[in-house]
Amino acid sequence: MDKTFEYFQMPGPVVTFQNLHYCVKESRGPCRRKGPKKEILKNVSGIMKPGMNAIMGPTGSGKTSLLDVIAGRKDPAGLRSGQVLVDGKAVTSDLRLSSAYVVQDDILMGTLTVRENLTFSANLRLSRQQYSSSDKEQKVNTIIKELGLQDCADTKPTTGLDANTANSIISLLQRLSRNGKTVIFSIHQPRYSIFRQFDHLTLMNRGEIIYAGAAGQAMDYFEELGFEREQFNNPADFFLDITNGDITPTLDSSNAVQLHSSTEKADRNPLALQYRQSVFYGQMMEQLKQLTEVMDPSVSAIQEKASYATPFHYQLMVLVGRTVKNTLRNPQTSYAQMALNIIFALLVGLIYYQIPKTLPEGLQNRIGAFFFLIINMVFGNLSAVELFINERALFIHENSSGYYRTSVYFLSKVFADLLPNRILPIFIFSSISYYMMGLKPNAAAFFLFALTMSLVSLAAVALAFLVSASVASFAMANILIALPYVFMMVFGGFLVNLNSMLSWLSWLKWVSIFRYGLEAVTINEMKEQVFTIDNVTLTGEMYMMAQGIDYSAWGFWQNQVALFGIMFACMVLAYVQLLRINRWK
Ligand SMILES: Nc1ncnc2c1ncn2[C@@H]1O[C@H](COP(=O)(O)OP(=O)(O)OP(=O)(O)O)[C@@H](O)[C@H]1O
Numbered sequence: 001m002d003k004t005f006e007y008f009q010m011p012g013p014v015v016t017f018q019n020l021h022y023c024v025k026e027s028r029g030p031c032r033r034k035g036p037k038k039e040i041l042k043n044v045s046g047i048m049k050p051g052m053n054a055i056m057g058p059t060g061s062g063k064t065s066l067l068d069v070i071a072g073r074k075d076p077a078g079l080r081s082g083q084v085l086v087d088g089k090a091v092t093s094d095l096r097l098s099s100a101y102v103v104q105d106d107i108l109m110g111t112l113t114v115r116e117n118l119t120f121s122a123n124l125r126l127s128r129q130q131y132s133s134s135d136k137e138q139k140v141n142t143i144i145k146e147l148g149l150q151d152c153a154d155t156k157p158t159t160g161l162d163a164n165t166a167n168s169i170i171s172l173l174q175r176l177s178r179n180g181k182t183v184i185f186s187i188h189q190p191r192y193s194i195f196r197q198f199d200h201l202t203l204m205n206r207g208e209i210i211y212a213g214a215a216g217q218a219m220d221y222f223e224e225l226g227f228e229r230e231q232f233n234n235p236a237d238f239f240l241d242i243t244n245g246d247i248t249p250t251l252d253s254s255n256a257v258q259l260h261s262s263t264e265k266a267d268r269n270p271l272a273l274q275y276r277q278s279v280f281y282g283q284m285m286e287q288l289k290q291l292t293e294v295m296d297p298s299v300s301a302i303q304e305k306a307s308y309a310t311p312f313h314y315q316l317m318v319l320v321g322r323t324v325k326n327t328l329r330n331p332q333t334s335y336a337q338m339a340l341n342i343i344f345a346l347l348v349g350l351i352y353y354q355i356p357k358t359l360p361e362g363l364q365n366r367i368g369a370f371f372f373l374i375i376n377m378v379f380g381n382l383s384a385v386e387l388f389i390n391e392r393a394l395f396i397h398e399n400s401s402g403y404y405r406t407s408v409y410f411l412s413k414v415f416a417d418l419l420p421n422r423i424l425p426i427f428i429f430s431s432i433s434y435y436m437m438g439l440k441p442n443a444a445a446f447f448l449f450a451l452t453m454s455l456v457s458l459a460a461v462a463l464a465f466l467v468s469a470s471v472a473s474f475a476m477a478n479i480l481i482a483l484p485y486v487f488m489m490v491f492g493g494f495l496v497n498l499n500s501m502l503s504w505l506s507w508l509k510w511v512s513i514f515r516y517g518l519e520a521v522t523i524n525e526m527k528e529q530v531f532t533i534d535n536v537t538l539t540g541e542m543y544m545m546a547q548g549i550d551y552s553a554w555g556f557w558q559n560q561v562a563l564f565g566i567m568f569a570c571m572v573l574a575y576v577q578l579l580r581i582n583r584w585k
Pocket residue numbers: 024025026027040057058059060061062063064065066186585
């Protein structure tokens with residue numbers, strides 16, 4: 001009884017929700033066609049006060065959906081009616097910073113230690129004006145202590161932490177709730193030692209509430225309805241037996257629910273109807289009326305812009321720091337990328353070692369080498385498709401919890417990938433292959449060669465980023481990226497003469513990274529070169545003229561501009577795709 005009293009008296013935020021109706025369209029069949037609408041929350045109202053608020057019910061009863069609607073994580077398009085208020089005010093983006101939403105899945109950066117993960121969160125979610133670095137450090141230490149993680153605070157997050165056990169999580173939540181926090185959680189079949197720590201219990205069945213009130217009074221409520229509890233039956237099992245229809249009310253009870261009457265319509269939920277006639281419901285609705293009367297209606301109309309605890313540049317610094325740390329601790333991709341480039345550079349260098357200027361090999365080998373190089377620059381970057389897929393769940397969670405802006409995440413990922421995995425390996429690749437092949441021996445030509453290789457590579461990488469930001473699985477990403485790469489290769493000007501192509505297909509050459517790359521390196525190398533066979537001479541210009549390549553200065557630079565344009569457009573589209581990722585549940 002004391003506990004109930006404490007629950008109703010404790011100061012802190014009060015969450016209210018009234019008349020929630022939430023609908024989804026079920027997807028059906030292999031094409032995931034949208035089926036008919038299904039109401040997953042039906043006329044759900046309630047009050048959650050500071051303390052331990054448990055939501056229980058069988059699988060699919062709507063527990064998670066209710067939590068998601070309260071936390072503002074469920075797509076608002078599905079909310080047919082109802083409203084969630086905190087202290088009588090409509091929920092705004094500020095709530096993201098003063099609340100926490102914990103999911104069951106493991107969404108932490110696995111390469112960072114427990115302390116580093118917590119520090120990352122503290123750095124982004126606590127305002128720099130209100131908390132100094134040492135304040136944040138202290139907060140992190142307190143949390144580590146509260147969670148009992150002192151022994152593993154400096155090891156990487158792994159499973160099997162003490163804090164993962166239900167008991168320690170519940171006792172932590174209880175300590176939080178005793179400090180005036182409103183803790184709302186969904187739980188399956190807790191054992192009695194856990195159940196008795198709950199202050200308030202919401203029981204759900206088929207999208208409706210069948211009991212909401214003091215957790216300690218729930219059993220009496222159902223016993224009064226005529227459900228008989230066996231002596232040693234755990235409360236959670238008792239409730240599950242009721243919702244599953246495994247126990248029925250004894251007929252001699254005056255309040256007994258007629259669960260299986262012949263007049264009952266299939267879609268009616270007698271337990272929910274009974275609850276709506278109960279004194280618990282009456283009292284709750286009365287309180288709800290009082291709590292929502294004070295609400296200022298103008299507040300709910302304002303759709304606030306998302307606000308963040310820290311400025312753009314600070315978020316960028318923290319996120320780049322984490323990405324760099326992650327790359328350094330998980331350097332396989334960078335090593336593999338570097339090794340791939342060195343091996344291919346040596347291979348191209350050996351196959352086309354010191355190409356002579358005599359015909360036919362002088363010409364044939366040069367063009368063949370260029371094709372080989374461009375293929376390597378494009379296909380060698382397939383690993384870039386993993387960039388946004390790997391951490392998709394982490395990004396969605398952190399972004400919707402208000403840690404950082406999407407643009408900050410995009411920039412930190414792109415730059416942390418481009419420098420170690422793309423730019424650096426390309427310069428090493430270019431240096432090795434260029435001098436082994438014996439191409440034009442002057443610094444300007446080498447620089448333009450390396451520039452072309454970089455732009456070809458970056459354009460291909462940007463396309464991979466776009467695919468990466470657009471899909472959630474590697475399998476899909478691999479299919480989507482292979483298709484344009486192969487098309488571009490076919491229309492690159494090496495495998496088919498572009499002038500002889502069917503006119504309705506010829507537009508493809510304008511989007512071919514291969515063509516721009518191949519033309520640029522060809523112009524760079526062939527210009528002012530003279531090839532000989534016996535007494536006959538052939539100039540590079542003659543070859544390019546025959547191929548329809550414009551070898552003027554603009555002819556060369558237009559390829560670089562086009563490559564840059566493809567890269568830029570793909571990057572912008574990749575960012576737009578990141579913004580469009582569905583954050584709703
Ligand atoms: N976005 C959605 N699209 C389609 N159906 C949904 C969606 N969200 C929830 N549902 C459906 O609504 C019902 C309630 O789901 P919910 O996850 O809230 O139940 P739950 O009580 O938390 O179940 P569990 O204990 O298994 O987690 C389920 O039938 C689920 O399939």
